[in-house]
Amino acid sequence: MLTQIETARSGRISREVRAAARQEGVSPEIIRRGVAKGTIAVLKNRLRRGITPLAIGQGLKVKVNANIGSSRDLASVKIELKKLRAALEVKTDTVMDLSTGEPVDKIREEILKNCPVPLGTVPIYGAALKALRRGKSFVELEPEEFFAEVELQAAQGVDFMTVHVGVNREAARVLRKTGRVLGVVSRGGALTIEWMKYNRRENPLFESYDRLLEIARKYEIVLSLGDGMRPGCLADATDRSQLTELSTLGKLVRRSREAGVQVMVEGPGHLPLNEIESNVLLEKKLCSGAPFYVLGPLVTDLAAGYDHIAGAIGGALAAWAGADFLCYVTPSEHLALPDIEDVREGVIASRIAGHAADIARGITGSARPDLKMARARKNLDWDTQIRMALDPAKARSFRDKHPPAEEEVCTMCGEFCAIRVSQGKRPK
Amino acid sequence: MLTQIETARSGRISREVRAAARQEGVSPEIIRRGVAKGTIAVLKNRLRRGITPLAIGQGLKVKVNANIGSSRDLASVKIELKKLRAALEVKTDTVMDLSTGEPVDKIREEILKNCPVPLGTVPIYGAALKALRRGKSFVELEPEEFFAEVELQAAQGVDFMTVHVGVNREAARVLRKTGRVLGVVSRGGALTIEWMKYNRRENPLFESYDRLLEIARKYEIVLSLGDGMRPGCLADATDRSQLTELSTLGKLVRRSREAGVQVMVEGPGHLPLNEIESNVLLEKKLCSGAPFYVLGPLVTDLAAGYDHIAGAIGGALAAWAGADFLCYVTPSEHLALPDIEDVREGVIASRIAGHAADIARGITGSARPDLKMARARKNLDWDTQIRMALDPAKARSFRDKHPPAEEEVCTMCGEFCAIRVSQGKRPK
Numbered sequence: 001m002l003t004q005i006e007t008a009r010s011g012r013i014s015r016e017v018r019a020a021a022r023q024e025g026v027s028p029e030i031i032r033r034g035v036a037k038g039t040i041a042v043l044k045n046r047l048r049r050g051i052t053p054l055a056i057g058q059g060l061k062v063k064v065n066a067n068i069g070s071s072r073d074l075a076s077v078k079i080e081l082k083k084l085r086a087a088l089e090v091k092t093d094t095v096m097d098l099s100t101g102e103p104v105d106k107i108r109e110e111i112l113k114n115c116p117v118p119l120g121t122v123p124i125y126g127a128a129l130k131a132l133r134r135g136k137s138f139v140e141l142e143p144e145e146f147f148a149e150v151e152l153q154a155a156q157g158v159d160f161m162t163v164h165v166g167v168n169r170e171a172a173r174v175l176r177k178t179g180r181v182l183g184v185v186s187r188g189g190a191l192t193i194e195w196m197k198y199n200r201r202e203n204p205l206f207e208s209y210d211r212l213l214e215i216a217r218k219y220e221i222v223l224s225l226g227d228g229m230r231p232g233c234l235a236d237a238t239d240r241s242q243l244t245e246l247s248t249l250g251k252l253v254r255r256s257r258e259a260g261v262q263v264m265v266e267g268p269g270h271l272p273l274n275e276i277e278s279n280v281l282l283e284k285k286l287c288s289g290a291p292f293y294v295l296g297p298l299v300t301d302l303a304a305g306y307d308h309i310a311g312a313i314g315g316a317l318a319a320w321a322g323a324d325f326l327c328y329v330t331p332s333e334h335l336a337l338p339d340i341e342d343v344r345e346g347v348i349a350s351r352i353a354g355h356a357a358d359i360a361r362g363i364t365g366s367a368r369p370d371l372k373m374a375r376a377r378k379n380l381d382w383d384t385q386i387r388m389a390l391d392p393a394k395a396r397s398f399r400d401k402h403p404p405a406e407e408e409v410c411t412m413c414g415e416f417c418a419i420r421v422s423q424g425k426r427p428k
Numbered sequence: 429m430l431t432q433i434e435t436a437r438s439g440r441i442s443r444e445v446r447a448a449a450r451q452e453g454v455s456p457e458i459i460r461r462g463v464a465k466g467t468i469a470v471l472k473n474r475l476r477r478g479i480t481p482l483a484i485g486q487g488l489k490v491k492v493n494a495n496i497g498s499s500r501d502l503a504s505v506k507i508e509l510k511k512l513r514a515a516l517e518v519k520t521d522t523v524m525d526l527s528t529g530e531p532v533d534k535i536r537e538e539i540l541k542n543c544p545v546p547l548g549t550v551p552i553y554g555a556a557l558k559a560l561r562r563g564k565s566f567v568e569l570e571p572e573e574f575f576a577e578v579e580l581q582a583a584q585g586v587d588f589m590t591v592h593v594g595v596n597r598e599a600a601r602v603l604r605k606t607g608r609v610l611g612v613v614s615r616g617g618a619l620t621i622e623w624m625k626y627n628r629r630e631n632p633l634f635e636s637y638d639r640l641l642e643i644a645r646k647y648e649i650v651l652s653l654g655d656g657m658r659p660g661c662l663a664d665a666t667d668r669s670q671l672t673e674l675s676t677l678g679k680l681v682r683r684s685r686e687a688g689v690q691v692m693v694e695g696p697g698h699l700p701l702n703e704i705e706s707n708v709l710l711e712k713k714l715c716s717g718a719p720f721y722v723l724g725p726l727v728t729d730l731a732a733g734y735d736h737i738a739g740a741i742g743g744a745l746a747a748w749a750g751a752d753f754l755c756y757v758t759p760s761e762h763l764a765l766p767d768i769e770d771v772r773e774g775v776i777a778s779r780i781a782g783h784a785a786d787i788a789r790g791i792t793g794s795a796r797p798d799l800k801m802a803r804a805r806k807n808l809d810w811d812t813q814i815r816m817a818l819d820p821a822k823a824r825s826f827r828d829k830h831p832p833a834e835e836e837v838c839t840m841c842g843e844f845c846a847i848r849v850s851q852g853k854r855p856k
Contacts, residue, residue: 073832073839100844125844128855137854181802183850190846194854232846233802234787234795272795273748273788299744299784301798301805304813305822309740309777313784316727316741320701334805334813335826337839349737356727356741359662360701367662367700370729374609374661377729377762385732385762394733398763404501411501411765416528416553418618418660422611426565426622427556 003217003260008036016042020055025365031055038253039289041160041262043094043118046220048157054093054118056264057291061363062319062354063093065120065293065327066347067338068111074337075101077110084111086340090347090391092328094160096120100187104129108156118159120224123150124188124205139195143204147211154219161221162266164188165252166245167228168206172196175229175241182232185269189228209252213259222262224293225249230269233301237271238279250286257288264291264325267318271297276314280321293325294318307333308342308349315350319357326350348391355390380408380419431645431688436464444470448483453793459483466681467717469588469690471522471546474648476585482521482546484692485719489791490747490782491521493548493721493755494775495766496539502765503529505538512539514768518775518819520756522588524548528615532557536584546587548652551577552616552633567623571632575639582647589649590694592616593680594673595656596634600624603657603669610660613697617656637680641687650690652721653677658697661729665699666707678714685716692719692753695746699725704742708749721753722746735761736770736777743778747785754778776819783818808836808847 007014013028017035020042021028034040040057056063066087068080080099087095094117099107104126112119127149128138150161167189175184175193184190192203205212216223229245231237249265256263265287271279276297283292297314298307311329319326330338330346338346358366369388376384382399389395402411409417415427435442441456445463448470449456462468468485484491494515496508508527515523522545527535532554540547555577556566578589595617603612603621612618620631633640644651657673659665677693684691693715699707704725711720725742726735739757747754758766758774766774786794797816804812810827817823830839837845843855 071839071844072842074830100842128844132855137856139854181799182806183847185846187841187844187846187849190849191844194849194852233805234798235802273744273784300780300787301801302783302816302818303780304801304817305819305826306773306776306780309737309780310784312737313741313744313781316701317745332826332840335823335838335840336830336832339829345734348734352728352731352734352737353741355730356701356738359728370662371609373729373732374663377661378610388730389732390730391733395763398733398760401767402502402764404764410763411499412760412763413528413615414500416499416556416615416619418613418615419611421615421618421622424622426567427560428565 003220004035004042005038005257005262006260008032016044016053020053023052024055024060026060030059034058035262037289038257039291041222041264041291043159043222044220045154045157045159047155048159051116051118056325058289058324060324061366062357063325064347064350064354065094065096065325066092066343067096067098067327068343069098070101070104070107071337072101077103077107080107081110081114082340083343084114086343087347088117090344091351092117092347094118094120098122098125100125100129102129108153112157120160120162121153121158122162122188123153124164124191126153128191138191139198141195143208146204147215150212151215154215154221159222160224162188162224162226163205163212164192164226164228165203165205165209165212166225166248167192168203168248169196171229171241171245171248174244178240180239180241181235184228185232186226186228186230188226192228209255213256213261216261217259222264223256224264224266225252227266227269230267230295231271233270234272237268238275242268246282246286250288253287253290264293267292267294267323268297269295270301271299271314273299273317276317277321280318280323284322291324292322293327294323295327296329298329304334305331307331308346312349312353315353316356319354320360326354344391351390378419431648432463432470432690433466433685434688436460444472444481448481451480452483452488454488458487462486463690465717466685467719469650469692469719471587471650472648473582473585473587475583476587479544479546484753486717486752488752489794490785491753492775492778492782493522493524493753494520494771495524495526495755496771497525497527498529498532498535499765500529505531505535508535509538509542510768511771512542514771515775516545518772519779520545520775522546522548526550526553528553528557530557536581540585548588548590549581549586550590550616551581552592552619554581556619566619567626569623571636574632575643578640579643582643582649587650588652590616590652590654591633591640592620592654592656593631593633593637593640594653594676595620596631596676597624599657599669599673599676602672606668608667608669609663612656613660614654614656614658616654620656637683641684641689644689645687650692651684652692652694653680655694655697658695658723659699661698662700665696666703670696674710674714678716681715681718692721695720695722695751696725697723698729699727699742701727701745704745705749708746708751712750719752720750721755722751723755724757726757732762733759735759736774740777740781743781744784747782748788754782772819779818806847
């Protein structure tokens, strides 16, 4: 059975490529060429039903991911489904279920059933929880069990998976040698390093990467090569640990392509404004143009409670520089598991960043809605203004909180509305 | 009596320059030189008591302004004082009172009494309201009355004033000739153009700019040259109307300096990401390095309800490129007069942008708090994490909403906390 990459290389346009192209509003040939080269990934598990395949990568609109999922402190199927609905309502492009609070299998199943966009996971969490269920520690997991969990989730229909394959002995050695202010802040990265220490063995996902590739081929999983060594603070940005891992990921990108498996590469994290462009360039160079999936980046460490804003600043800049996929950050980052309102705010913040970057990159048609909004403002047409807003419900709530005395204006300027004054209607 | 510029040019360090330098954490000589050249403005009305003078400009930390003020729909002294306290609590550097809802004189007086940071206004609003009180339209105001209002507010102690001196016949002619999607979105700009049309006369503030300079000299007002022609949507960005006005402002900057009067220049508005750097460069070139005071800029027109985020993205980029002073935008921009919560969110969003830019520009010491935060995170020291957050009250509220089962971690990852796992503490 051919994979997407193989089909694309053969010059044929698969059903998935065609559907993704329609959704993107570009010709299927553009997507096919990108998939063939590996600069575009099309997300859809072979077994998954009821979703539109999504294309992510070079030359396409920036996409946004919303992380949901339970933790032991807040574990409920119902809450996760509510978060899912909230993320979809404000138009996230993908969802990741990062649950670490039981019942994780049930939560994943329910999310898969109710999620019409591609779903991603981090299978190492599931593996670790299974160890706990059996009264073991995750460090006691057999390599076999990691792959079993990957296969189990693949068979469930998960479309893309974060695998911390760059967290190997070399990366761990560089980390020990060069040190860091904040060490490892990736859960998958930290678990992997502890496993390697305890077992005095190489990371199985790195060592037996071919086994991962086999599973990915079978189910058409897009592997998202995780950044276990991403900087967790500005002081650790673009350091040797991060770059060592990125270089490993670049090699694995090439191996994946040879095996006909689609990949993306994950990136920081925390970066000062002036290091963002270079980080995107490095990923594109070292990883041969693979789609770049960034978490933030956060441009300050001080924004706890407002990290979605720090992330939107970094995300806009990263996407403008060429990042393809923005993982949202919510206001509760660094403080708590996001709730439903946080999910909404996180998605919108990332969508603002992605949309601003689309316009700056000159993506065809991306500025058209802005022009519609501008015309609606000119015409004091409030219905269209609300409808064109990224979050119409929120926009309406602001307008309804304090209705203006005159329908035509808003309470900000009232009769001093510049647009109305310019029409010759003077305040009285 | 010498003005700040004249004192600085003579090589002497004024009391105000010394105090501003102490607050900034730089040597007074740096501020003195900047004031002498006009690349730094020190804000404090000669008559104002109880405030620390504030330096804004090249080489200094980015500063943030919060706009408060009433509109006819929401006019209350009490609410304005609450907004003032909210803005100060989250550490705005300056406040502008943009009231257009009566009692504006009383509101201004009360804000001045309770505001320990520099206060700015837009006197044309006050002038227009006085016309309305007397049953006249603002277009019927005599030029004399504009200057009377400026002098009245100067005598009250206002520290800086926006004057739409670049909205002259030439700018209006270019606007008519070249057209625009959204026309004039500046209240002061729109009022001025209507006044010029009705009276078939030049804008008095432009025509008799020397009278403004006289008042500014007398009270040591910093004139903020308003951008009445700022683009109100992406489609109008960096157009001829905007650039015509900017060119006029550049000439007036030089006249102001000759007269010993400190000035800043105001800028957009709405700009796509990829036009921000050029806009900053243009201002710095055409206006001979005068401090640049930007409103946003908003990088999309679609963010109604979240415009503070669109503004933080644009503000961070503008400040990194050299803008010196960020006027906040609140979540209610384009929809309603901001309430107390909006004021908080707006100030913090701009502070994130300014702080990120300070770090990127390499302002000495600016990354130190981020390093402290990173160390607190490493040590799972939650008290310090909360204290170091830009808005400690908000950060605490997130943590308190769902207290974690174990004090050491947060509900996001719980026992899977990467930092704790890295310390060898395994989930059980």
